[in-house]
Amino acid sequence: MNKTQRDNFFETIVFKNANRKINFLLTQRLLPALLLSCALLFISLFSLLFSSEVKAEIHWLQPPVVKSSALNNQQDKNKSKESAYKKLSAKEQISPKQLLTRPEIAQYAQGFIDQLFWAKSQQSLQDQHILFQRKINGVPVFGQQLTISYQKDNQQLVKVFENLQNQPEDNSIVAKITAEQALQLAWQRRKVTGDLYGKPQQTLVWLSRAKKLKLAWLVQLDVYQPFGHWSWFIDANNGQTLKVMRREISHIGLAKSDRNKPQVSLSNALEKFSKKQKIEQVKHSQNVALSVDQVQVAGSAQVFDPDPRTTLNSNALTDTSSAGAFTGAYQNVSLPDVSYSGSVYHLSGPWVNVTDFDPPHTTPTTSNSGSWNFQRGQLGFNDAMTYFHLDKNQRYIQSLGFSGSNGIQQGAIAADSNGADGADNSYFSGSYNRLSFGHGCVDDNEDADVILHEYGHAINHNINSQWQGGDTGAMGEGFGDYWAASYSYSTPNGASYQPFKVFTWDAADGCWAGRRLDKTSARYNPAVSYTAHSRQNGFVSDELWSTPLFQALVELIDQGQTRQEVDKIILEAQFGLGANLTMRQMAESIVLTARRLYPAGPHAAVFQQQFIHHEILSDEQGLALELLATRDSGNDGYADPGDLLTMTVRLRNQYLDSLPASSLAVSASVLQVQNQLQIPELASYTSADMELQVQVSETMACGMQDQIRLQGNYQIGGENLPVDLIIPILLGEPAYETTSRSLNFTIPDNRSQVEALTINIAADAASVVDEYFQLAVNIRHSYIGDIQMELVSPAGTRVRLKNRSADNQDDLRGSYPADFTPVDSFSAFYGEPMNGTWTLEIADRAAADKGVLENFSLRWSEGYICGEHTPLVVPGKVTTGGGSLHWGWLALLGAVFIRRLLPA
Incomplete structure (x- = not known):
């Protein structure tokens, strides 16, 4: 296959490269496998060039250890004047925009300063956070922000968060599609069959797609059928759908909506919604008038706290148990600050407002005595449960110090205790700051775990309104599970009755399985973006995050620490961040926050060990090396023989302790390199970027390898730590082969039996x-969530590609693992022969919606190709520690014959 054939081939094939960067740490134990298969060395760098999701970075600026007394509003009068840590002078009157020009900040905003605009300021326990939104020509760039965090008491800079990416703008900078046309397109493609939930909103944004910024209309379309609060991105140039997101968040996962009902017209829906708004405005005016005479008084109620099974320490209770079986589970509690007006008490207070906005529409209960003395099965019981637990939890958050200017969700959240259209599910809507609880099977709000899990989403959203992308789906669910379990663990019997199960009562009696907090075998894979509720190898993605959090809580309590301390750390660690966060970044934030809040305590070490156990943090204690960019002396974007390459590398300290300034000797066999690399002092989880000069030899042949070696020593606590980092370099680009099969195969609808479709290689x-x-697939289907798929190799190895889900989207077109993350890793196939019969097993697991598998293809590499301009395939991350040698590799994967280096 010549160059022209290759380029033409990749203009038509749907294969794309993996859309996220992977870093493997290969120790000497893996060296035999390394030698057996060169393929195991190469992990995705191409993602940095063509991924649609912008990578987030947290730049820790050597935060000093903060004495715990400072958290009690006591001034630390012994601040070191010799700290190398950068300060903002208390006397300095500096605008947010001027902050960006300070050298220690400007280095992370270089090239973007004129596009960054102040969005909001926020306070947490320790720090002040200033958020800047990126805009181009006044139009916001979706998901791209920069946040500066500095200490409130001494104005020392703590960190800079940014997810800015220098991308070319699409040709069109003027919208050819109007806002009204974009709304109509989204309405038609959503196939709306019900009423509007809220007024549609259309906002012009720049959206990152395929490493370009495209002008798009962000259409917020919130409807009851098919239910969802949808963010629909419509290309403002040609009207194509670029991306679809759901903004409401549920504790189980969203059920399939019936899209086979007759569609309704947008004009009729808008007219109906307008009439509804006028009625609601009248009601609101009446409520405002009544509120003038309202006072807040103490009420009382009968509730479960946290749930009947935990209180009675019994597995015998089921949803159908007799009413008398629950007698001992009820507890009489106070309801603080309920509203009282005109002899009527309402469950409306400073932190919770029990109201009605979701079907089945029922008016919230009131009381003439201030007492909600109801039992399960009565709506008044659900109302009281909802008010009591939300109010109590907000007051608990405030007791941790998050009140006033530091407040989290400090306002009355609207809660429909009989909502979610009666489904066995509940959800939080950040757009409306609402919670809705369903009553399928066990009523969701009979279990405090469900109530507090959903409130956990509200906490996430209030702290970080950019909570989306990266691993935030799984982390949001995992945090909600942790937050619920933290409370349950503090109640009588909470530490003894199924402490490691979430939704102890809601998931009883076979309603659903619930989730666990002891999935200690779960392991993190940085190649995967962990979405909410996604099935992994033996665990759910949510459990990968909740388990280390909760296990750290239990371990610290066993060591004599308190739940309040642990909760405070986890809340504080979420401030000053933004979109596209990974579990690894969030874990580092938690560890460093623990170190700052409790420098003399075991908190940071316990969290670190829990994250290391799950491989969220690396157990390679030492330096990590990452290649950020490369430029060549030819200035043509290519690495040619004889070129002088300037490699920008980042060295990162993965110790809890600081590493002193040092130098590393640099050597290579064929390549000519500089003699030394000077390393500055590095505090824990901080990094330094520096340049490394590399001369490519004229004699390097296609596919030839060399390695750059960095060696030195550190003295840590009197112990010698040898550093020996190896960066392999490979000249050439992979040569690809592909085999395709066209089928136009109609997938049998609503079948448990799989259809086996083969392709011979x-x-x-x-x-x-x-x-x-x-593997590339083209599936035409009206509800892709119905599809389940597996790929079977000639050797019989199975990899699950897709489970049945509540994904409402049409069609599945793209490649695994580039466009879509398989349930199981493709690494299960590595090293197996390509030759033989490969089998794609597919099934449609639900009725009504139907589909066709149009074709599928397999692609693999056979050797390397070098041309006039050839790419330098370079490593990305290398780590060493404990005196052992550890190797990591990073290379071009699945490139469409990309020759470009990372931009400098």
Whole structure:
């Protein structure tokens, strides 16, 4: 296959590269496998060039240890005047915009300063946070922000968060599609069959797609059928759908909506919604008038706290148990600050407003005595449960210090205690700051775990309104599970009755399985973006995050620390961040926050060990090396023989302790390199960027490898730590082969039996599956959530591609693992022969919506190709610690014959 054939081929094939960067740490134990298969060395760098999701970065600026007394509003009068840590002078009157020009901040905003505009300021226990939104020509860039955090008491800079990415703008800078046309397109494609939930909003934004910024209309379309609060991105140039997101968040996962009902017209829906708004405005005016005479008084109620099974320490209770079986589970509690007006008490207070906004529409209960003395099965009981637990939890948050200017969700959140259209599910809507609780099976709000889990989403959203992308789906669910379990663990019997199960009562009696907080076998894979509720190998993505949090809580309480301390750390760590966060970044924030809040305590070490156990943080205690960018002396974007390459590398300290300034000797076999690399002092989880000069030899042949070696020593606590980092370099680009099969196969609807479709591969006898291997599919389907798929290799190895889900989207077009993350990792295939019969097993697991598998293809690599301009395939991350040698590799994966280096 010549160059022209290759380029033409990749203009038509749907294969794309993996859309996220992977870093593997390969120790000497893995060296035999390393030698057996060169393919195991190469992980995705191409993602940095063509991923749609912008990578987030947290730049820790050597935060000093903060004495715990400072958290009690006591001034730390012994601040070090010799701290190398950058300060903002208390006398300095500096605008937010001027902050961006300070050298220690400007380095992270370089090239973007004129596009960053102040959005909001926020306070947490320790710090002040200033958020800047990126805008181009006044139009916001979706999901791209920069946040500066500095200490409130001494104005020392703590961190800079940014997810800015220098991308070319699409040709069109003027919207050719109007806002009204974009709304109509979203309405038609959503196939709306019900009423509007809220007024549609259309906002012009720049959206990152395929490493370009496209002008798009962000259409917020919130409807009852198919239910969802949808963010629909419509290309402002041609009207194509670029992206679809759901903004409401549920504790189980969203059920499939019936899209086979007759569609309603947008004009009729808008007219109906307008009439509804006028009625609601009248009601609101009446309520405002009544509120003038309202006072807040103490009420009382009968509730479960946290749930009947935990209180009675019994598995015998079920949803159908007799009313008398629950007698001992009821507890009489006070309801602070309920509203009283005209001899009527309402469950409306400073932190909760029990109201009605979701079907089945029922008016919240009131009381003439101030007492809600109801039992399960009565709406008044659900109302009281909702008010009591939300109010109590907000007061608990305030007791941790998060009140006033530091407040979290400090206002009355609207809660429909009989909502969610009666489904066995509940959800939080950040757009409206609402909670809605369903009553399928066990009523959701009979279990405090459900109430507090959903409130956990509200906490996430209030602290970080940019909470989306990256691993935030799983982390949001995992935090909600932790937040619920933290409370339950503090109640009588909470530490003894199923402490590691969430939704102890809601998931009873076979309603659903619930989730666990002891999935200690779950392991983090940085190649995967963990969405909410996604099934992994033996665990749910949510459990990968909740388990280390909760296990740290239990361990610290066993060591004599308190739940309040742990909760305070986890809340404080969420401030000053933004979109596209990974679990690894959030874990580092928690560890460093623990170190700052409780420098003399075991908190940071316990959290760190829990995250290391799950491989969220690396156990390679030492330096991590990452390649950020490369430029060549030819200035043509290519690495040619004879070029002088300037590699920008980042060295990162993964110790809890600081590493002193040092130098590393640099050497190579064929490449010519500088002799030394000077390393500055690095505090825990901080990094330094520096340049490394590399001369490519004229004699390097295609596919030839060399390695750059960095060596030195650290003295840590009297112990010698040798550093020996190896950066392999490979000249060339992978040569790809592909085999496709066109089918137009109608997938049988609503079948448990899978359909086995085969494709025969006749590859080179030496060809084995490596990181370049991809499967591309083109499926036409009106509800892709119905589809389940597996890929089976000639050796019989199975990899689950997709489970049945509540994904309402049409069609599945793209490649695994580039566009879509498989349930199981493709690494299960690595090293197996390509030759033989591969089988794609597919099934449609639900009725009504139907689909067609149009075609599927397999692609693999066979050797390397070098041309006039050839790419330098370079490593990304290398780590060492404890005196052992550890190797990491990063290379181009699945590139569409990309020759470009990372931009400098």
